[in-house]
Amino acid sequence: QVQLVESGGGSVQAGGSLRLSCAASGYTYGSYCLGWFRQAPGKEREGVAVIDRDGTPNYADSMKGRVSISQDNAKNTLYLQMNSLKPEDTGMYYCAADRYDCYSGKTAFEYWGQGAPVTVSS
Secondary structure (H helix, E strand, O other), rough: EEEEEEEOOOOEEOOOOOOEEEEEEEOOOOOOOEEEEEOOOEEEEHHHHHHHHOOEEEEEOOOOOOEEEEHHHHHHHHEEEEOOOOHHOOEEEEEEEEEOOOOOOOOOEEEOOOEEEEEEEE
């Protein structure tokens, strides 16, 4: 039903910034809870940010203050702006969508993208 495709990943130096994009199709903006997750090598997936249907954002403590989640309804695109990146931010970043509940700390989502790799070097 829903297809999510991430882009904007890459390699940056510590302290740098980048913006990840998640293009959605088969999806109606305003009807889904949207989120960004990351998975570091050898570790489990963890939440980064969630944005509710009304546009209310929530952030994980690990990146709060350094990231901003937003969406462009006209483009059916979800964004994650990341600043002051650290080497520990390295990992695969995924966007996700869910039709049901939405809350800070939510980890179970219906739909997932394939991921965008992010590497932060010292």
